[in-house]
Amino acid sequence: MGNKILKKSEAFYDVFFRKPGDEKKSTTYCAGCGHGIIHKLIAEAITDLGMTEKTTFVSPVGCSVFAYYYFKTGNVEAAHGRAPAVATAVKRSHPDSYVICYQGDGDLAAIGTAEILHAANRGENITVIFVNNAIYGMTGGQMAPTSLLNQKTATSPFGRDEAEEGYPLRMSEIIATLDAPVLVARTSVHDIKNIMQTRKLIRKALNAQKDKKGFSFIEILSQCPTNWKVKPEDAQEWMEKNMLPYYKREVFKDILDQAAPVPHPKPRKEIAEIVELLALPEFKTRKDNGGETTLKTIRRETKFKIAGFGGQGVLSLGAFLCELAIVNHYHSTWIPSYGPEMRGGTANCSVILSPEEIASPVVQEIDILVAFNHPSLVKFHSNVKEEGLIFYNNSIINDLSEIMPYVRRKKIQLIGVDASNAADSLGDPRMVNVAMLGHMIKVYPYFQLQQADLLLEKKFSTKPRLVELNKQALRRGFEQDEMENIV
Amino acid sequence: MSHVVIKKELCKGCSFCIKACPKSVLSLSSDINNRGFNYAEYAGEGCTGCGFCFYSCPELDAIEVYS
Ligand SMILES: Cc1ncc(C[n+]2csc(CCOP(=O)(O)OP(=O)(O)O)c2C)c(N)n1
Ligand code: SF4
Ligand code: SF4
Numbered sequence: 115m116g117n118k119i120l121k122k123s124e125a126f127y128d129v130f131f132r133k134p135g136d137e138k139k140s141t142t143y144c145a146g147c148g149h150g151i152i153h154k155l156i157a158e159a160i161t162d163l164g165m166t167e168k169t170t171f172v173s174p175v176g177c178s179v180f181a182y183y184y185f186k187t188g189n190v191e192a193a194h195g196r197a198p199a200v201a202t203a204v205k206r207s208h209p210d211s212y213v214i215c216y217q218g219d220g221d222l223a224a225i226g227t228a229e230i231l232h233a234a235n236r237g238e239n240i241t242v243i244f245v246n247n248a249i250y251g252m253t254g255g256q257m258a259p260t261s262l263l264n265q266k267t268a269t270s271p272f273g274r275d276e277a278e279e280g281y282p283l284r285m286s287e288i289i290a291t292l293d294a295p296v297l298v299a300r301t302s303v304h305d306i307k308n309i310m311q312t313r314k315l316i317r318k319a320l321n322a323q324k325d326k327k328g329f330s331f332i333e334i335l336s337q338c339p340t341n342w343k344v345k346p347e348d349a350q351e352w353m354e355k356n357m358l359p360y361y362k363r364e365v366f367k368d369i370l371d372q373a374a375p376v377p378h379p380k381p382r383k384e385i386a387e388i389v390e391l392l393a394l395p396e397f398k399t400r401k402d403n404g405g406e407t408t409l410k411t412i413r414r415e416t417k418f419k420i421a422g423f424g425g426q427g428v429l430s431l432g433a434f435l436c437e438l439a440i441v442n443h444y445h446s447t448w449i450p451s452y453g454p455e456m457r458g459g460t461a462n463c464s465v466i467l468s469p470e471e472i473a474s475p476v477v478q479e480i481d482i483l484v485a486f487n488h489p490s491l492v493k494f495h496s497n498v499k500e501e502g503l504i505f506y507n508n509s510i511i512n513d514l515s516e517i518m519p520y521v522r523r524k525k526i527q528l529i530g531v532d533a534s535n536a537a538d539s540l541g542d543p544r545m546v547n548v549a550m551l552g553h554m555i556k557v558y559p560y561f562q563l564q565q566a567d568l569l570l571e572k573k574f575s576t577k578p579r580l581v582e583l584n585k586q587a588l589r590r591g592f593e594q595d596e597m598e599n600i601v
Numbered sequence: 602m603s604h605v606v607i608k609k610e611l612c613k614g615c616s617f618c619i620k621a622c623p624k625s626v627l628s629l630s631s632d633i634n635n636r637g638f639n640y641a642e643y644a645g646e647g648c649t650g651c652g653f654c655f656y657s658c659p660e661l662d663a664i665e666v667y668s
Contacts (some may be wrong), residue, residue, distance in 0.1 A: 118666075118667070118668045119665065119666070119667050120652045120654075120656075120664075120665065121665040122661055122662040123661075126661050126662075139662050140611045140613075140660060140662070140663075141659070141660060143659060144613075145614055145615040145659075145660075146613070146615035146617065146659065147657065147660070149658070150658070150659030150660055150661060151617075151657065153661065154661060155656075156657070184661060304656075305620075306653045306657055309657060313656070339615075346613075346614075346615035346617070347617075347620070349616070350620065352617060380659060449666075482648075512628040584607050595612075
């Protein structure tokens with residue numbers, strides 16, 4: 115027996131246990147499909163480069179949707195076209211892993227055009243393998259953006275006509291115009307010579323990722339005899355006649371020699387830098403605030419929705435809460451949401467405060483609702499969690515009948531704050547949000563009044579009158595008796 | 602001696618290996634396998650172990666080449 119053996123790669127599962135049915139050693143691909151050839155080249159390369167254990171393979175939507183049946187790597191399945199976005203997330207959260215973003219031409223060049231361009235433009239340190247078979251395979255042979263002129267498909271039965279459907283997209287050429295990508299090439303698997311060329315390019319691209327060089331993009335012209343409606347043995351000829359003249363096989367960009375290692379992910383900003391950027395007062399620790407030390411600690415992600423009319427300072431109250439959180443060394447997020455009018459109308463913001471990094475700024479289930487008017491209270495009350503908290507502006511909200519059944523059922527604590535009246539009594543209705551904040555700090559003692567004072571002094575340093583007014587409003591809210599509605 | 606092993610039941614009969622073989626020592630069977638495909642067969646001699654059939658084959662485990 116000899117000494118060199120070519121056989122199924124160790125980067126493939128021995129038995130494709132995820133695959134339904136009895137045939138757990140063969141692929142789901144049609145006879146003569148290029149996907150399998152390309153899978154083998156990738157598997158061999160990651161084995162030889164010692165990458166398998168640290169590789170995550172992102173499968174697309176398309177015929178290779180089940181690539182995770184085969185590859186004995188980490189696997190993620192992305193929604194149609196979104197593989198580069200998913201790959202970005204995997205790579206950035208696991209910068210020492212290797213990420214292969216495998217996509218078909220329907221996936222990458224139609225529904226996913228935006229994702230691929232932006233991942234390329236950001237220079238994500240991933241390897242994109244783009245399998246171009248000039249058609250939508252999985253769905254039964256519809257026209258793809260890469261289908262050729264005059265190509266007959268299920269959705270271009272008279273042949274693709276540029277006047278109707280535009281020209282076949284040359285994705286490699288487009289990607290190569292961007293500054294960030296380090297390696298962009300088109301190759302093919304229509305014959306053995308080109309398969310071996312593809313083998314080299316795949317290795318080069320994976321090595322580039324290993325060296326943290328950045329984004330590489332290998333487009334591979336590949337067979338889909340089934341949907342081209344030719345016999346497998348005629349696929350090569352079909353490619354030579356139809357694909358190769360239009361799609362040049364070429365290295366369009368290779369700046370690997372000059373490329374410095376990519377800096378992703380960048381180190382997090384220090385709290386001190388953020389405090390400086392926002393011109394906030396600096397506290398060394400949460401206790402370092404000069405006042406009483408009865409502060410409670412925020413121990414888990416706490417989600418706020420703050421809602422009211424435009425002009426009630428709804429959005430700035432949310433931002434102010436975040437600033438209080440930042441100076442107290444918490445993490446915070448804020449997203450405003452308002453109608454087309456910008457001023458007036460209704461507005462709300464979602465705020466999350468947390469001792470940990472926050473994965474998503476979206477607030478669906480609310481811990482604490484702050485409602486400045488009746489429509490906002492009605493709109494959001496039913497998103498408040500069991501045993502949550504609602505602050506409402508009882509100067510102008512009198513009718514609670516609509517919300518009471520839910521509030522009782524969910525054992526929600528309902529706290530009326532005479533905020534509009536407090537502001538009016540100071541002669542400035544704009545103070546309504548700060549009055550509300552004063553009372554929130556009383557009921558929810560995670561911040562101190564003095565901290566809010568310091569923030570206000572910094573914020574309005576050129577307007578002493580406004581600082582005074584705000585401080586008074588804070589105290590009007592704070593000193594108000596707790597008006598808990600017993601329910 | 603160099604030779605190739607083709608797993609009859611995993612072959613889909615696309616004939617890519619046959620086209621790639623520089624020594625023309627592979628051919629398609631007249632028989633069909635359990636899944637209804639004519640399958641690739643090795644003539645039994647003449648293989649140089651170049652591996653072209655292996656790299657041309659879209660199936661992950663249908664061909665092994667020993668050299
Ligand atoms: C959001 C969404 N839209 C549409 C589909 C239907 N769909 C499944 S595969 C596919 C096209 C895949 O074509 P391609 O990327 O060229 O891959 P191939 O199957 O040819 O390998 C489409 C449109 C889907 N699954 N999800
Ligand atoms: S339809 Fe085309 S792309 Fe899909 S498995 Fe069959 S040959 Fe491959
Ligand atoms: S290339 Fe593979 S699947 Fe195709 S005929 Fe040869 S052994 Fe069979």
